[in-house]
Structures are given as structure tokens and as C-alpha cells.
Amino acid sequence: MPTLRPSDCRNRLLAAVTAEDFSRLAPHLERVPLAFRQVLIEADRPIPHAFFPEEGLVSLIADTGEGRVEVGLTGFEGLVGVPLLLGTDRTPHVALVQAEGTALRIEAAALGDALAASASLRSVLGRYVQSLIVQVGQTVYANTDHTIETRLARWILMTQDRLRRDDLPLTHDFMATMLGVRRPGVTTALHILEGARLIQARRGCITVLDRTRLAECAGDSYGPAEAEYERLLGRA
Amino acid sequence: MPTLRPSDCRNRLLAAVTAEDFSRLAPHLERVPLAFRQVLIEADRPIPHAFFPEEGLVSLIADTGEGRVEVGLTGFEGLVGVPLLLGTDRTPHVALVQAEGTALRIEAAALGDALAASASLRSVLGRYVQSLIVQVGQTVYANTDHTIETRLARWILMTQDRLRRDDLPLTHDFMATMLGVRRPGVTTALHILEGARLIQARRGCITVLDRTRLAECAGDSYGPAEAEYERLLGRA
DNA sequence: CGGACTTTGTCCGAAACCGTACAGGGGCCA
């Protein structure tokens, strides 16, 4: 297999890494498909690989036996397998593919070696962890203080950011699970957003019509986490 | 100032660090008081110090202008200033002292030097970050799926873990802000817990009477984060 | 002791959301 070049991969973290760090990682990167509903990380089991997604969407889910709630979302801007950066090989959170795509994966040991060898790599990936913490914090805020309609607007925006399309393959039932609400609650909230011409809903598909006003609808639940990411990893 | 010895400090992370790492940090550690309502970290401003609390309680708050919600809690088991571990000098989250105490603080630059020099130190502090992420994830779960009563039980337990006493200096208004609910909602929920003899409430003070049943009341919102901490940093 | 302030207890109508159930519609496959 020819060694990957930076221009060959479409993950923003890998693009932000120095040339030297990239060359350290590249021999170990393997492009793999992400299948819908594939579990990339199981709860409390050794994490064999970290994934740098290029296309698709991955949810981080707190699954405490009874309820399941999404706590974070990762796409081509991030990395799945954060515990590997933090000195452990497992986590109670689950990583689940929500929209198919591809990722560059690397074995845990190879990632660990690269991290041990490079402070600049630790810095880039550490900054991503910081932006993820802020994202989870915003999820706390949204789920605590906001209506389903608002939270749905935030979630659609975050999904669109990561899928880079206007048509999002999402069912009501699926969104309800992610937001931790009833399915009919999602149906009603979508009707409101649709009535305001912010989105258009078809069976299994949401189309974003007016991103700007959708962001207004999401209020301050959307924005801080995205700003933090751009501050830490933007234009790199 | 005589250099600190490990036995002189009562922070669990400092206790978990190797002797060599400790000797790297010790010359830079300075014991400071934590005053009630003191702001240790301001939103989006350079973080001058990291703090290893020994006594007292510090909240991590997502403060997006409008609403404020607590996303995490740190005491003698942790570290305030996580962004400094992750390659940045600021964060949109606020760190606010909720119960007075003391902490060992270290300048950002000195901490950065120690981290750059020691993989084992990075591992210990990184594992704390992992446990913090799980804690914030549990906060998402609790605030999404549970009643005020349940969330209050979780919050009292977490506070007691960190203050190591049965009498907790807490007003209803204060707890309401932390949980992101109305103050009368807290009053009502406390009455329920008090009626079940799990706690006793006096003006400005909550006394835990039955920790075991309080944990049952908190359900699965309490536990996973604490288990993750013990797995990663316990008996060290 | 008396006054000011903080904290706690209680109440009201209104809104959001829940759990559950069921009917209609779209798409897929035999």
C-alpha cells in the first residue's frame, strides 16, 4: 500500500498536523468504510483503533443500561477514540456510526507511539479534546434549558456541519433517541421548523432550507462549541 | 519556602503521581485559599494557574451569556484548569468556587514544562480528563432523562464525595442554579428527600442521613463517572 | 431590641413533555 499523503485525506485533524507528525502517522493509517449503525467503540472494552473520519457521522453515547443519550458528535473534523489520547484504552461511552462514510483508522499502539514522540501532535489532538469537552458542555446546556424545537435545530446544524450536504438522512425515531425525547415530540418540532420554512422534511430525509435562521432558532445552544473548534484548529 | 512533600498535600492526583513527577511539580506548587464564589477561571481569558484542590468545591459552568448550567464538579480528587493539559490557555467555561477550601496552584508555564518532560504525568492527568468527560456525559444524561428529585440526589452525593462531610453548606437557590431549574423546584424536591429520611435540611445546610438510599434514588445517573475515576486513578 | 436582608415555604395558571395508542402512507419485495 502506498503511504498516504496529506492531500489524500479529508480529515481536518490530519490536515492540521505538521508534516513531520503526519509522516509519523501515515504508515499506520488505513482507510476503512464506516457502515450505518456500526459500533466503533464498545462500552468498557479495549479500544483497538482510533478513527479519523473523512465522511459520515459518529455519535458518542452515554449508555447506562437503561437510557441512552447522545453526548457528542464527531465527523471529518474530529477523532473517535479520545480515551486513547488520555492514557486509557476504554470508556463507558459508545461510538456508533450514524451516517455511513469512510475513516482513516490507526491502531491504538501506533497512535500511542506517535503521541509519545511528538509534543506538537499531542497539542493538536489535545485541542480537539478541549473542543469536544465544550461540545458536551453545550449539550448539557441545550438539554437542560431548551425546548425540543431548539435542541432539534442545534442537532440538525451540527449534523449538517459534519455531512456537508443539505439533505440529511434522518428518521424521526432516530433523532428522538439522540435527543433523548419521544418520537412524536420530534415530529411536532419538525412541523414547526418546516412551517417556518427553515427545513423541509420528507420520509427519512431532512433538507436544510435556511441555515441562518435555523441557527437563530437554536439560539446560544449552537455556536460556542463550533467557535471553540475554529479558534483551536481553524485555518490550519 | 520549604519544598512540599507528597504527604503534605491532600489532592488525590498529586498523590497518584510518581515520586519523580512530584518532585518536578513540587517547587512550583503554592498553597492558596479558595474563597467562596471566587472565580478561578474566567471565560475566554488566559488561565494563569492550574489548581489542585485539597479542600472545597469548584464548579465548571457553561455560561453562554443567557443561561448558566453546571457541567462538572471538581474537588480534592481533581484538577481545575484542564485546558492547560490540552494545549490551550483558555476556555469558554467558568470555574467557580462553591465551597471554600484550599488548593495547590501552579503556574501554567511550569505545568506545561512538567507535562512536556514526563509521559507518566501526562498519563495521570489525562486519565483525570477522561473521568471528567464521563462526568459531563453523566450530567447530560441526568439533565435529559431524570426528575429534579433524582438530579438533586446525584448532585448531593457528588458534593458529599468532594467535601467529605455529612453537613453540606448549600442553599436552595444555589442548587437551583447548578441544576438549571427553578428555586421552588428544589424546595419541593428536598422535601421529598427529607420525607424519605434520606437527608435533613436546615437553613443553608443539607445533612446526608442515608447515603445508600440516596444513591438508589439517584439511580444510574450516579455511579458511572465515579467508577471511571476509581478505575483510572483509584488506589494509587 | 429592631430593622434589613437572606432563605425558605407555598400557591397559581400555563406550558412543555411524557407514555401510549392507533391510523394512514411510502417503499420494498415476492
Place this chain on the structure above:
DNA sequence: TGGCCCCTGTACGGTTTCGGACAAAGTCCG
């Protein structure tokens, strides 16, 4: 074409929580 399954729309009563207001009780300090 017919049958089946998944997705969507809608309904209903019940619970939780909200937003706001006000009164009672405790604490502090002059």
C-alpha cells in the same frame, strides 16, 4: 399486484416543570 414493514401524523390524559408572586421564618448587625 398484493402484502408487509417501517416511517410519519395525530390524539388523549396525566405528570412535570415553568414563571411569577408573596408570605413566613431565620440571621445578622447596628
